[in-house]
Amino acid sequence: MALSPLRIAVLYYQSGQDEADPVVEQVSQCLRDAGHTAVPVRVDESLSDLVRRLTRSRADLVFNLCETFADDYRLEVNVAAVLELARLPFTGSGTAGLLLAQDKVLTKQLLQFHGVLTPRFATFDGPSMVAHGDLSFPLIVKPARSDASMGLGVEKDLEGLARRVRLIREEYDDEALAEEFIEGREVYVGVLGDHTKPQVLPVVELDFGSKWSRKRMKIADREVKFGPEGPGEPALVMPKDLSDELVGRIERAAVTAFRALKLSDYARIDFRVSSTTREPYLLEVNPNPYLEEKCEVAMGAREVGLSYPQLIQRIVETAARRYALGQQARPSAPEPEAEAASLG
Numbered sequence: 001m002a003l004s005p006l007r008i009a010v011l012y013y014q015s016g017q018d019e020a021d022p023v024v025e026q027v028s029q030c031l032r033d034a035g036h037t038a039v040p041v042r043v044d045e046s047l048s049d050l051v052r053r054l055t056r057s058r059a060d061l062v063f064n065l066c067e068t069f070a071d072d073y074r075l076e077v078n079v080a081a082v083l084e085l086a087r088l089p090f091t092g093s094g095t096a097g098l099l100l101a102q103d104k105v106l107t108k109q110l111l112q113f114h115g116v117l118t119p120r121f122a123t124f125d126g127p128s129m130v131a132h133g134d135l136s137f138p139l140i141v142k143p144a145r146s147d148a149s150m151g152l153g154v155e156k157d158l159e160g161l162a163r164r165v166r167l168i169r170e171e172y173d174d175e176a177l178a179e180e181f182i183e184g185r186e187v188y189v190g191v192l193g194d195h196t197k198p199q200v201l202p203v204v205e206l207d208f209g210s211k212w213s214r215k216r217m218k219i220a221d222r223e224v225k226f227g228p229e230g231p232g233e234p235a236l237v238m239p240k241d242l243s244d245e246l247v248g249r250i251e252r253a254a255v256t257a258f259r260a261l262k263l264s265d266y267a268r269i270d271f272r273v274s275s276t277t278r279e280p281y282l283l284e285v286n287p288n289p290y291l292e293e294k295c296e297v298a299m300g301a302r303e304v305g306l307s308y309p310q311l312i313q314r315i316v317e318t319a320a321r322r323y324a325l326g327q328q329a330r331p332s333a334p335e336p337e338a339e340a341a342s343l344g
């Protein structure tokens with residue numbers, strides 16, 4: 001059934017000093033091109049401003065691009081909770097999915113239960129340490145709720161491990177997760193749809209590039225994520241040499257994770273393919289991945305003939321279906337203003 005035009009609030013985080021991320025205008029433009037009305041709504045650090053702006057937007061649906069609140073990425077969950085309390089339909093995962101996937105330890109425990117392969121690990125919560133099997137160095141140590149590679153590092157011995165666990169507790173006020181380092185190729189898949197029939201997009205690879213020093217371990221640290229782009233620098237590519245068997249395993253793990261973590265509409269799931277065993281290890285589930293037009297999800301979508309505007313419209317359609325929004329012929333569609341008037 002065709003989707004009638006909606007009034008869509010594009011919700012994004014922008015702190016005082018920063019400029020708006022280009023993704024906000026990119027998504028808004030796609031929404032306008034598809035016939036919707038796009039209303040940008042900025043989130044910063046005030047809950048009352050957030051509620052007031054949302055109320056004023058009179059939106060039928062929120063396109064939730066918000067990954068942070070008050071400079072704290074962990075609060076993206078709480079922003080979704082506000083939308084749920086306000087009974088405002090929104091794109092992407094709800095609080096349950098955002099919360100489960102944000103906690104890397106909980107994610108691994110859930111995935112283990114479902115038989116999805118993840119690197120062997122130990123957790124350090126305050127003075128207690130829980131190891132799940134024997135671990136060998138090097139270990140990659142990160143806050144359980146890290147994001148954008150913050151606080152993450154490779155440690156080669158017990159001293160380094162202890163130092164980083166302490167740093168994670170003191171600077172990030174978090175439990176530390178130590179995982180075996182998986183040497184191998186790093187690949188990502190986007191997942192679209194709802195839990196009944198998620199669609200896994202083609203695999204995108206992070207090519208570390210020709211300028212990478214032999215001595216440097218291959219990890220997507222902050223320099224890789226936010227460093228210079230250009231010839232020889234790390235870049236996203238579409239690999240053509242992965243076996244069907246490997247791709248099938250990645251797809252099955254991605255679907256299991258998408259369902260187990262209660263995700264909706266879109267997500268990106270990250271893997272490392274071990275260069276020794278050739279097995280795909282699931283590293284991280286991103287329930288609210290960056291949606292910029294050159295991002296991993298958009299690249300995968302393009303490969304199956306879904307342009308960026310079509311990808312954005314697909315996300316809107318999936319969310320709208322979940323809330324039974326705009327599904328009828330236009331004359332009998334619900335009054336958009338009536339929906340938003342209940343906010344605040």
Ligand SMILES: Nc1ncnc2c1ncn2[C@@H]1O[C@H](COP(=O)(O)OP(=O)(O)O)[C@@H](O)[C@H]1O
Pocket residue numbers: 119140142146147148149150152179180181182183186218219220221270272283284
């Ligand atoms: N167990 C691991 N083995 C190898 N590399 C890893 C492992 N865990 C993380 N990394 C590297 O660190 C990057 C960031 O880790 P990730 O768990 O995705 O945290 P973040 O939430 O900060 O993105 C990964 O993209 C990968 O390059």
Ligand SMILES: [Mg+2]
Pocket residue numbers: 148149270284
């Ligand atoms: Mg990551």
